[in-house]
Each structure stands twice: as C-alpha cells, then as structure tokens.
Amino acid sequence: MSADTFEIPVQLKQLITSNQAFHYRIIPVEKEDNTVHFKTDTLDQESLQKELSIILNQDIVLVSETSDNIQSYLTLNYRKSSTSNEKLHYEDNFLQKLITTAKDFGSSDIHMESYEKFCRVRFRLDGKLKEMYTITKKEFPQLVNQIKIQSGLDISQKRLAQDGRITFKSGGEEFDIRVSTMPTLYGEKIVLRLLNRDTQQVQLDDLGFTEQELELYREAIKKPQGIILISGPTGSGKTTTLYATLKELNKEVSNILTIEDPIEYTLEGVNQVQLREDIEFDFPAALRAFLRQDPDVIMVGEIRDDKTANMAIKAALTGHLVLSTIHTNSAWATISRLIDMKVPSFLLASTLTMSIAQRLVRKLCHHCKKEKKSEIKDFPLGFEIPEELNKHYVAKGCNHCYQTGYLGRKAIYEILPITKELETTIRHNELQIDDYITQNNIKTLKTNAIRLVVEGLTSVEEVYALLATH
Numbered sequence: 001m002s003a004d005t006f007e008i009p010v011q012l013k014q015l016i017t018s019n020q021a022f023h024y025r026i027i028p029v030e031k032e033d034n035t036v037h038f039k040t041d042t043l044d045q046e047s048l049q050k051e052l053s054i055i056l057n058q059d060i061v062l063v064s065e066t067s068d069n070i071q072s073y074l075t076l077n078y079r080k081s082s083t084s085n086e087k088l089h090y091e092d093n094f095l096q097k098l099i100t101t102a103k104d105f106g107s108s109d110i111h112m113e114s115y116e117k118f119c120r121v122r123f124r125l126d127g128k129l130k131e132m133y134t135i136t137k138k139e140f141p142q143l144v145n146q147i148k149i150q151s152g153l154d155i156s157q158k159r160l161a162q163d164g165r166i167t168f169k170s171g172g173e174e175f176d177i178r179v180s181t182m183p184t185l186y187g188e189k190i191v192l193r194l195l196n197r198d199t200q201q202v203q204l205d206d207l208g209f210t211e212q213e214l215e216l217y218r219e220a221i222k223k224p225q226g227i228i229l230i231s232g233p234t235g236s237g238k239t240t241t242l243y244a245t246l247k248e249l250n251k252e253v254s255n256i257l258t259i260e261d262p263i264e265y266t267l268e269g270v271n272q273v274q275l276r277e278d279i280e281f282d283f284p285a286a287l288r289a290f291l292r293q294d295p296d297v298i299m300v301g302e303i304r305d306d307k308t309a310n311m312a313i314k315a316a317l318t319g320h321l322v323l324s325t326i327h328t329n330s331a332w333a334t335i336s337r338l339i340d341m342k343v344p345s346f347l348l349a350s351t352l353t354m355s356i357a358q359r360l361v362r363k364l365c366h367h368c369k370k371e372k373k374s375e376i377k378d379f380p381l382g383f384e385i386p387e388e389l390n391k392h393y394v395a396k397g398c399n400h401c402y403q404t405g406y407l408g409r410k411a412i413y414e415i416l417p418i419t420k421e422l423e424t425t426i427r428h429n430e431l432q433i434d435d436y437i438t439q440n441n442i443k444t445l446k447t448n449a450i451r452l453v454v455e456g457l458t459s460v461e462e463v464y465a466l467l468a469t470h
Contacts, residue, residue: 006069006072006073006076006077006403007076007077008027008028008029008073008077010120010131010132010133010134011031011134012028012029012030012031013028013077013078013132014132014133014134015028015031015036015056016028016056018078018079018101020055021074021077021078022074022078024040024042024048024051024052025040025041025042025070025074026038026039026040026042026048026052026062027039027040027065027070027073027074027077029063034058034059035058035059035060035061036056036058036059036060036061037061037062037063038052038060038061038062038063039062039063039064039065039069039070039073040062040063040064040065040070041064041065041066041067041069041070042062045062045064048062049062071399072399072403074399075398075399075400075401075402075403076397076402076403076404079104079105079402094143095143095146095147095150096170098110098121098133099168099170099177099192099194100170101132102123102192102194103170103173103175103194105123105125106125106126107123107124107125107194108124108193108194108235109123109124109191109192109193109194110122110123110124110190110191110192110194111123111124111129111189111190111191112135112140112143112144112147112189112190112191112192113184113189114137114140114184114186114187114188114189115186116186117137118134118135118136118137119134119135119136119137119139119140119187120133120134120135121133121134121135126362126404126406126408126409127235127360127362127409137187140187141187144181144187144188144190147166147179147181147190147192148162148164148179148181150166151164151165151166151177151179152164152165153179153181158183158188159183160183161180161181161182161183162179162180162181163178163179163180163181164178164179164181165177165178165179165262166179166192175194175195175196176195176262176263177192177193177194177195178192178193178195178262179191179192180193193262195262195263195264195265196264196265202240202243202244202247202265203244203247204217204218204241204244204245204247204248207237207240207241207244207410207411208410208411208412208413209411209413210413210443210448212443213413213415213443216354216415216417217354217356217415218248219417220353220354220417221245221248221249221321221323223321223353224296224319224321225316225319225320225321226316226321226322226351226352226353226354227312227313227315227316227321227322227323227324227351227352227353228321228322228323228324228353228354228355228356229303229324229325229326229334229352229354229355229356230242230323230324230325230326230356230357230358231325231326231327231328231329231330231331231333231334231355231356231357231358232325232327232328232357232358232359233327233359234327235360236358236359236360236411237358237359237360237411238325238358239264239301239325240411241356241358241411242299242323242324242325243264243265243267245323246258246267246270246297246299246323247267249297249321250267250269250270252269254296254297255271255293255294255295255296255297256269256270256271256295256296256297256298256299257270257271257273257290257293257295257297257298257299258270258271258272258273258298258299258300258301259273259275259283259286259287259290259298259299259300259301260272260273260274260275260299260301261274261275261301261302262274262275271293273286275301282308283300283301283302283303283304283305283307283308283311284307284308284311287300287308287311287312287314287315288311290315291314291315291318291320295320296320296321297320297321297322297323298312298315298320298321298322298323299322299323299324300312300322300323300324301324301325302324302325302326302327303324303325303326303338303341305341306341306342309338309341309342309343310341310342310343312324313338313343313347313348313351316351316352317347317350317351326338328357329357329469330357330414330444330445331355331356331357331414331415331416332355332416332431332433332437333357334355334357335348335352335355335426335431336431338352339429339431345426345427345428345429346427348426349418349423349424349426349427350423352418352426353417353418354415354416354417354418355416355418356413356414356415356416357413357414357445358411358412358413358414358445359411359412359445359449359466360409360410360411361409361410361411361412361449361452361458361462361463362406362408362409362458362462363406363407363408363409363410363457363458364393364395364405364406364407364456364457364458364459365395365396365397365398365400365401365404365405365406365407366407367398367400367401367407368395368396368397368398368400368401368405369393369394369395369396369405369456369459370393370394370396371391371392371393372391372392372393372394373390373391374389374390374391374392378392378460379460379467380464380467380468381468383467383468386450386454388454389450389453389454392453392454392456392459392460393453393456393459394459394460394461395459395461395462405459406462410457412445412448412449412452413443413445413448414442414443414444414445414448415442415443416442421436422436445466445469446466446467446469449463449466449467450463450467
C-alpha cells in the first residue's frame with residue numbers, strides 16, 4: 001500500500017489527539033452527526049467503545065483492522081508528543097497548545113490561513129508543509145487577535161502586513177517566535193517562525209560538508225580579515241552554517257558582533273544585535289556602529305542592498321573577518337550579484353575570501369528506501385546519466401519515517417575559495433569560469449547532488465532541480 005492509502009482527512013484527524021490515537025490504537029474514518037467510526041486492532045472492543053464514548057462524548061462505532069495497517073495510519077498521521085491528552089479544540093489556551101505541539105513535532109513554521117468557508121493550520125516539517133488542523137471562520141479572528149496582542153501588533157490594522165515577536169514560555173522551555181501577518185482575500189494569513197535558542201546541535205562537523213570542503217572552509221575562517229559569503233534560497237540552512245561558524249570562532253580573545261533579523265539562536269560570548277528598521281537601525285547603520293566597537297569578527301544576517309554590500313566590503317577591507325548571506329543560485333553567481341550592487345570589482349577581488357552556495361536535501365529513510373534501475377525518464381531533460389548512476393534509490397515510506405520515505409535532512413555545499421587566478425578574473429570582470437571549475441575539480445551543487453544519489457542518501461526527486469542545472 002502507498003502512503004496515500006493511509007492518509008486521514010484533517011477534519012477527522014483532529015477529532016482526537018496524537019496521544020489518544022497511540023494510546024487506544026484508534027483511527028477515525030467517518031463522522032456522522034454524533035457518531036464517530038474508528039478503525040482499531042484492539043481485541044476488547046466492547047470496553048474500548050465504552051471508554052471512548054465517555055472521553056469523547058460521542059457515539060462510537062469500532063471496525064477491526066490489522067495491527068500493521070493501524071501502525072501505518074498512526075505513524076503517517078500522528079506524531080508522539082509531550083502535549084496533554086486533552087482534545088486540541090479552540091479555547092483560550094488553543095494557541096499555547098498549538099505552539100507546544102508544533103515544537104514537539106520539530107516544526108520550523110506554523111501557517112494559519114483563512115479561506116472562503118474554513119481556516120486551516122499547517123506545520124512545516126522537514127521543509128514540507130503538512131495540514132494539521134482546521135478552524136471555523138467564526139473562531140479564526142479571535143486567534144489572530146490573540147497572536148497580535150502577544151506579539152505587540154496593532155489589532156485594528158487588518159489591511160497592512162505587520163511583523164512582531166513573541167517570547168514563548170512553557171514549562172521549563174523558553175524560545176522566541178517571529179510573527180508575520182498579511183492581508184489576503186478572505187482574512188489575514190499568519191506565519192509563526194519558531195526560533196530555536198538551543199545551539200547544542202549546531203556543529204560544523206555535522207552539517208554536511210565533505211572532509212575536503214570542511215578543511216577548505218576552516219582554513220578560510222582562520223584568516224583575520226576578508227569576507228565569506230553563503231548563498232542560497234530561503235530555508236536552505238545558511239543561517240545555521242553561520243551560527244556553527246560563530247560557535248567555532250567564539251573564543252575569549254575575539255570580539256564577535258552580529259546584526260540579525262531575527263536573532264534565531266543565542267550564543268553566549270557573542271554580541272548579538274536585533275535589526276530595528278522602524279527606528280532606522282538597519283544593516284548599514286549597524287555596520288557603521290560596529291566599526292567603532294573594535295570587532296574581530298562581524299556577522300551580517302543578509303546582504304540585501306547596495307549600501308549593506310558596500311559597508312560589508314569596507315568592513316572586510318579595514319581588517320575584519322565578515323560573514324554574511326546573500327540570495328544567489330551558485331557560488332560564482334554571488335560575484336556578479338555584488339557587482340550589480342555597485343561593489344567595485346577591484347575591491348571585491350581583494351576582500352572576498354570564499355563564496356559558498358548551499359541547499360538542504362531530505363535524506364532517504366534507510367529502513368524502507370527501494371533500489372531502482374536508472375532510466376532516462378527519471379532524470380531532467382538533457383541530463384547525461386553518469387556511469388556510476390546505473391541505479392538509484394526511491395522513497396517508499398514506512399513506520400519509521402511517518403510514511404514519507406525520508407528521515408532528516410543534510411546540507412550540500414559548493415565551495416569556491418578565491419585564489420590569485422580568480423582575483424584576477426574578478427578584477428577584470430571576466431565572469432565566465434566554467435573551465436576553471438572543471439580544471440580545478442570544484443565540486444558544484446550539481447556534482448554533490450549526484451554524489452548523494454549515487455551513495456543512496458537521497459533520491460533523484462529530491463535533487464531534481466539541481467540536476468537540471470547546466
């Protein structure tokens with residue numbers, strides 16, 4: 001059976017909590033008026049029926065199902081969490097339960113969306129959105145106002161986008177949430193980004209660098225001056241790589257300053273500054289202030305405009321190590337992007353130490369991945385299948401990976417150290433370096449993606465866009 005066979009509609013799924021589903025081994029399959037039909041592998045159905053009738057205050061009908069199928073339903077639709085056994089319905093503490101559940105599930109974002117007849121809540125899990133709950137149109141405005149009040153936003157303003165922040169406390173845990181609201185056709189859409197303060201797991205060795213790439217990167221960050229840029233789309237793990245770098249550079253003898261929007265992790269020993277554009281404390285303003293603070297290392301959250309780019313180059317030129325991110329498709333595309341931002345090519349050539357591109361890819365579940373002979377139709381149009389790729393693995397889905405076929409993610413990198421030869425190339429605005437990459441055996445995102453497919457760590461489907469690049 002495919003994973004789709006075990007998918008439960010959200011309206012049924014939210015009739016019970018994850019804890020109830022796993023504890024009683026029940027799967028909701030139908031609801032008629034005050035009667036709910038469940039599948040179960042429990043033998044004593046009479047006792048279970050009575051207990052569920054009392055707990056759920058509904059008439060209960062039970063249908064027998066095999067234990068294997070019940071387990072597949074459970075692992076695809078519910079995740080074990082430390083939340084209360086109470087039913088997650090709308091009430092005063094719905095928001096707190098929602099955030100706690102998302103955190104327990106390892107979700108990075110919560111999306112709340114309003115449509116013509118209903119509203120839904122989706123969690124981003126391992127980079128993909130999954131619908132978790134539906135809310136009635138009547139209850140949704142109350143939830144929006146609750147979020148706005150807690151994040152210090154204007155509850156009367158419904159026609160403009162707003163940004164805010166919540167410090168969430170639950171039990172012994174405390175973390176920050178970035179709030180974004182946006183007006184849509186049928187009401188406001190809310191996105192909550194859960195920001196993890198725990199940096200225990202953030203280590204350069206665990207991110208996905210190959211041994212050779214890590215050696216090159218560590219060599220670059222040891223230099224006392226210059227700029228290192230990491231490029232990639234939103235959600236590609238750039239910030240995590242920067243934090244892992246800062247963690248390694250964080251020594252008593254160094255003064256490290258960061259300007260971020262938002263501050264996603266807190267690092268003891270690092271001076272972290274939150275961007276405040278409402279009072280004109282933006283990236284360029286912060287960088288100007290930083291240069292008077294005797295820094296050794298400066299981290300700029302993102303190079304967004306000409307002013308920030310030129311200030312970052314100036315900081316690198318005056319004897320500081322600058323780390324930042326930028327939105328480009330490849331390590332070399334960063335150079336042309338900076339030149340477009342009016343950074344003089346001779347300054348760029350003398351300050352840029354290394355350009356990196358990265359992506360996050362989901363790893364195949366090693367319990368259920370299935371071997372497949374490579375065929376032309378599996379790959380992008382025009383892709384030449386290398387000899388070592390005569391077979392690959394595809395996602396299947398099992399109880400270990402919640403029937404998704406994937407378990408965890410890792411980063412892949414494209415590392416481009418700026419050598420004397422490349423300095424000359426940049427200085428003369430010669431932006432075609434395909435021959436250089438081939439001759440120097442530079443591992444591009446595409447070659448690293450192929451390597452992961454060959455090693456059976458990910459699927460062709462997961463890196464399809466990278467394989468399609470020339």
